[in-house]
Amino acid sequence: MTTIAGEPVPRHGVRIFAIWLVLTAIAVPLIVLVLGPHLPPPHMTVESVDQRNANIVMTALLVPIALLVLVYFIYSFVFFRETTDAIVDGPPIKGHAGAQLLWIVLTSTIVLALAVWGSYTLIAGAHGAGGGQGPDPAAKPTGYQHALPVQVIGQQWEWTFRYPTYGGIETRDLAIPEHTLVAFHVTSLDVTHSFWAYELGVKADAVPGVDNIAYVNPRHTGLFQIRCAELCGLWHGHMSKKGRILASSAFQAWISAAQKKNASIVKYLPKYSRVYYPAPLRRAG
Amino acid sequence: MSRAARALAVAAGVAFGTALIVYYIVSYLTVSPPVVAATGSKPRVHLTLQTVASFGNPPHPDWVSYLARDPHGKWVHSTVLRVPAYSTVDVTIYQFDTATGLRNPFWGQPRGTIGGTINVDGKTFNVLNPDLASHTFAISDLGVSVPLKGVADNAKNQCSVAPCTLSEAHTTVTFSFKTGKPGKLRWQCFVPCAFGFPLGFGGPMQSIGWMDGYLMVQ
Numbered sequence: 090m091t092t093i094a095g096e097p098v099p100r101h102g103v104r105i106f107a108i109w110l111v112l113t114a115i116a117v118p119l120i121v122l123v124l125g126p127h128l129p130p131p132h133m134t135v136e137s138v139d140q141r142n143a144n145i146v147m148t149a150l151l152v153p154i155a156l157l158v159l160v161y162f163i164y165s166f167v168f169f170r171e172t173t174d175a176i177v178d179g180p181p182i183k184g185h186a187g188a189q190l191l192w193i194v195l196t197s198t199i200v201l202a203l204a205v206w207g208s209y210t211l212i213a214g215a216h217g218a219g220g221g222q223g224p225d226p227a228a229k230p231t232g233y234q235h236a237l238p239v240q241v242i243g244q245q246w247e248w249t250f251r252y253p254t255y256g257g258i259e260t261r262d263l264a265i266p267e268h269t270l271v272a273f274h275v276t277s278l279d280v281t282h283s284f285w286a287y288e289l290g291v292k293a294d295a296v297p298g299v300d301n302i303a304y305v306n307p308r309h310t311g312l313f314q315i316r317c318a319e320l321c322g323l324w325h326g327h328m329s330k331k332g333r334i335l336a337s338s339a340f341q342a343w344i345s346a347a348q349k350k351n352a353s354i355v356k357y358l359p360k361y362s363r364v365y366y367p368a369p370l371r372r373a374g
Numbered sequence: 375m376s377r378a379a380r381a382l383a384v385a386a387g388v389a390f391g392t393a394l395i396v397y398y399i400v401s402y403l404t405v406s407p408p409v410v411a412a413t414g415s416k417p418r419v420h421l422t423l424q425t426v427a428s429f430g431n432p433p434h435p436d437w438v439s440y441l442a443r444d445p446h447g448k449w450v451h452s453t454v455l456r457v458p459a460y461s462t463v464d465v466t467i468y469q470f471d472t473a474t475g476l477r478n479p480f481w482g483q484p485r486g487t488i489g490g491t492i493n494v495d496g497k498t499f500n501v502l503n504p505d506l507a508s509h510t511f512a513i514s515d516l517g518v519s520v521p522l523k524g525v526a527d528n529a530k531n532q533c534s535v536a537p538c539t540l541s542e543a544h545t546t547v548t549f550s551f552k553t554g555k556p557g558k559l560r561w562q563c564f565v566p567c568a569f570g571f572p573l574g575f576g577g578p579m580q581s582i583g584w585m586d587g588y589l590m591v592q
Contacts, residue, residue: 242478245575246562247514248431249480259480261517278477279566279575323580327514353501354483 135306136219137290190313218305221293236272243282243295246324253361263332267339275301283319407452407583410442416458427471430535437578449537453587471532473524479504486518490550
């Protein structure tokens with residue numbers, strides 16, 4: 090107990106700190122060990138695993154801060170509640186240099202540490218980010234020169250895909266091989282779309298005249314959802330389909346079948362290009 | 375004017391304004407082209423459509439459009455089509471517009487049709503030169519995509535007002551596809567054919583009843 094104007098007063102600060110410490114000690118391990126594995130995105134690619142780890146770290150750091158605010162709020166609501174009609178000034182609040190310094194140091198450390206950690210994992214990491222990085226990515230994964238190029242072409246209102254290393258064929262379906270670094274080259278023929286393959290950890294804007302590159306390294310076979318994440322017109326909400334990660338042999342069989350299925354149109358396709366806008370632009374109407 | 379009269383006038387004005395807003399919203403939400411049913415009965419039905427370069431009538435006489443023929447043989451300005459589930463749909467499209475080419479030549483290959491082919495003026499094709507296409511008929515959820523060959527630019531007797539008649543210059547495209555389970559599927563044209571709009575993607579390309587529609591599979 091301390092005293093104010095001769096009256097004994099509980100040490101509220103110590104109480105709040107103690108409650109916060111106990112709750113934090115319980116919540117953080119729960120978040121890391123129990124909630125963490127279920128945080129988005131799923132773990133279909135190396136990049137999506139990195140993104141989920143980032144989500145775990147961010148959540149684990151944010152929860153103690155949120156708890157501090159909540160504990161202080163609830164504690165104040167319970168213990169500092171005025172139960173009488175009397176309107177009386179509370180004790181004067183005086184500055185506390187130590188507390189202010191601690192607050193500045195602590196928050197600055199958290200923000201700067203996150204900035205350094207985020208920059209390191211993005212730039213110096215060996216995986217790439219999963220997000221679209223424009224035509225000249227800064228975060229290139231190891232072995233990016235040998236990545237399988239897959240062009241993603243947005244158009245109102247459908248996605249199509251070109252495989253320049255397989256004769257430049259174009260398909261309505263997207264399949265990629267597991268354990269193979271893939272470079273998505275995302276572009277558009279008309280308005281801005283956004284190629285969002287949530288389970289892959291990929292989200293890249295499809296902009297006319299821009300080759301937006303995103304790298305992914307699929308970890309295991311399975312289906313993933315493809316959506317457009319940019320409001321692009323009447324059927325924007327229908328611009329979705331399923332993609333597939335296939336075992337290497339299955340991918341080879343799939344691409345061979347796709348080459349046969351689409352053989353008749355290949356001669357009419359424009360030569361593979363990083364962008365197709367503004368040319369060929371034919372008259373409308 | 376008394377205070378009561380002024381209050382009454384204000385209340386009447388507010389009520390009138392509110393009614394107008396409600397009328398506008400309800401009209402906007404409920405307006406829809408009529409449903410045109412396919413002719414015939416399950417398991418094989420027939421749809422007959424036409425595409426016109428300019429509708430020629432209000433409210434957008436210069437908009438490109440599809441029309442559908444109802445079971446009574448009357449042309450209806452609608453793109454909401456009803457077909458039975460788990461059936462074969464034979465489609466005939468009378469194409470009255472000139473060729474504009476495909477923005478993405480990929481759509482020059484018929485897909486999702488029975489046999490992977492289409493018939494254009496009596497000849498069977500498994501691919502159409504994209505430069506000769508005028509429009510497409512595509513039901514993405516069924517994997518159906520059909521390029522529609524355009525009328526020659528110098529063709530005589532070209533149609534300018536819908537509905538067009540078979541005495542006017544046209545190509546005839548026929549094909550068949552199968553429907554699956556019941557559902558409301560969207561269909562569209564993949565050619566940016568909206569003359570007068572930026573890159574051809576506005577107006578009729580964004581409007582149900584013109585170059586977009588629904589396939590009601592029931």
